[in-house]
Amino acid sequence: MIGVKGQIKAEPMTLSNDKESYTLKFDCKPCEMHVMGKMKPHIFKIATTVDYSSADHYLSQSQT
Secondary structure (H helix, E strand, O other): OOOOOOOOOOOOEEEEOOOOEEEEEEEOOOOEEEEEOOOOHHHHHHHHHOOOHHHHHHHHHHOO
């Protein structure tokens, strides 16, 4: 099996296409990958209009 299984740290990678590039940062302990790039205007607009109160309620219930 190829991968980073058992490692604590992996080096960032870059994913790119014709017009854009994204930095991939890895957090191996919880097995997470974070995609970093420029926020697009239509995504930013959606993110500022979403009501996150139900998500906060769900998170508070799952942590107890």
